[in-house]
Amino acid sequence: xxxxxxxxxxxxxxxxxxxxxxxxxxxxxxxxxxxxxxxxxxxxxxxxxxxxxxxxxxxxxxxxxxxxxxxxxxxxxxxxxxxxxxxxxxxxxxxxxxxxxxxxxxxxxxxx
Amino acid sequence: xxxxxxxxxxxxxxxxxxxxxxxxxxxxxxxxxxxxxxxxxxxxxxxxxxxxxxxxxxxxxxxxxxxxxxxxxxxxxxxxxxxxxxxxxxxxxxxxxxxxxxxxxxxxxxxxx
Numbered sequence: 001x002x003x004x005x006x007x008x009x010x011x012x013x014x015x016x017x018x019x020x021x022x023x024x025x026x027x028x029x030x031x032x033x034x035x036x037x038x039x040x041x042x043x044x045x046x047x048x049x050x051x052x053x054x055x056x057x058x059x060x061x062x063x064x065x066x067x068x069x070x071x072x073x074x075x076x077x078x079x080x081x082x083x084x085x086x087x088x089x090x091x092x093x094x095x096x097x098x099x100x101x102x103x104x105x106x107x108x109x110x111x112x
Numbered sequence: 113x114x115x116x117x118x119x120x121x122x123x124x125x126x127x128x129x130x131x132x133x134x135x136x137x138x139x140x141x142x143x144x145x146x147x148x149x150x151x152x153x154x155x156x157x158x159x160x161x162x163x164x165x166x167x168x169x170x171x172x173x174x175x176x177x178x179x180x181x182x183x184x185x186x187x188x189x190x191x192x193x194x195x196x197x198x199x200x201x202x203x204x205x206x207x208x209x210x211x212x213x214x215x216x217x218x219x220x221x222x223x224x225x
Binding site for chain 1: 152156160209210211214216217218219
């Protein structure tokens with residue numbers, strides 16, 4: 001069965017610093033991978049997704065993620081954090097054509 | 113905006129009472145989902161539907177039932193609410209295909225006292 005592990009339930013960075021949120025996946029088939037963002041009291045919004053085209057995927061708000069098969073990773077990065085990036089981030093992997101399996105989430109805090 | 117409306121958005125109910133949450137979509141997506149979100153657990157799938165009258169269980173389905181009589185509506189029912197079902201419930205929809213995006217509603221906050 002497919003699964004994802006997000007390393008670090010809380011990440012704190014300074015404004016302007018690099019953001020790195022880690023996600024490792026387990027899948028018996030070539031995976032489809034997703035990053036979602038959730039702002040307080042809102043639903044989840046797609047940041048980006050990997051669907052076996054380019055291994056470096058660019059998303060909204062300056063985020064990108066790189067699919068590394070050898071490391072079974074799909075880490076999310078942003079070169080320079082903004083205060084508005086404070087949110088919870090979820091990595092997810094497709095389980096068949098019907099379902100997504102989510103990681104437990106990483107709460108990102110931005111320090112001024 | 114994926115055209116997903118959840119109702120009610122907030123509800124407080126007493127233990128033992130039945131509760132129904134409604135999800136309405138305007139995108140004509142085939143798949144609809146109910147997730148619950150709890151601290152430390154991320155999002156967990158309760159039930160999902162792959163067509164009218166076609167539903168299946170997710171990982172945390174005990175105590176919940178669903179119905180889908182029309183493409184656009186997916187109902188989640190707590191037959192007899194318990195305090196452990198206090199949570200935020202999200203409806204989501206998707207068109208077919210493993211690489212397609214799942215779109216989420218804004219959530220329904222349920223408190224069982």
